[in-house]
């Protein structure tokens with residue numbers, strides 16, 4: 597990995613205030629691991645407290661509404677996230693696409709609303725097992741990217757892409773290194789076409805799906821993998837720091 601790897605923990609719908617001790621422990625250790633950029637996306641209810649408790653790592657959200665405000669009971673705007681201390685927001689996670697019927701256009705609108713208030717975004721894409729088996733993985737991901745990526749001025753500088761094959765999320769199954777490399781190369785091509793050679797070359801591409809310390813070296817070592825988006829293994833400081841340590845070692849080596 598040429599640039600500083602970015603390791604992001606997505607806590608999904610896990611965590612009450614008792615879990616802040618994990619965030620604190622991650623933050624303390626992350627201070628020593630200056631070779632790795634570390635961030636956590638806790639549930640909405642913990643964003644403010646995590647920001648206060650963990651001053652060194654990045655803190656973000658897992659979703660936002662596309663509108664600035666209004667009659668949207670139960671929803672959270674990008675401005676609210678920023679006010680709570682978030683620096684970024686994950687949009688288009690496959691669990692939201694599946695559970696809430698989010699389309700690429702919805703994801704793009706959310707990303708634009710986040711950029712408009714100064715948040716960075718992690719745009720998630722990834723194929724289902726059926727789509728991979730049908731040989732359509734790259735075309736599906738390309739289509740998701742073209743429909744989901746924000747196009748506002750300077751968007752490329754605030755965007756990270758996370759490639760998360762749906763069938764690898766929470767299953768313990770992972771693609772081969774060759775498959776990850778091929779997909780990340782394909783994503784890079786789309787990014788360059790979309791944002792232009794120079795801007796598209798700078799966007800970070802993370803891999804996500806069953807990343808743990810044991811497979812991190814292999815997955816992070818695939819072509820053009822700029823870091824990882826980690827679910828289950830980010831829930832304890834011990835397992836998350838294991839991944840961070842692998843990423844740090846790869847930087848040193």
Ligand SMILES: O=C(CO)COP(=O)(O)O
Nearest residue numbers: 606765766805806827828
């Ligand atoms: O969806 C993910 C992160 O956003 C990945 O989850 P797991 O690491 O639990 O497979």
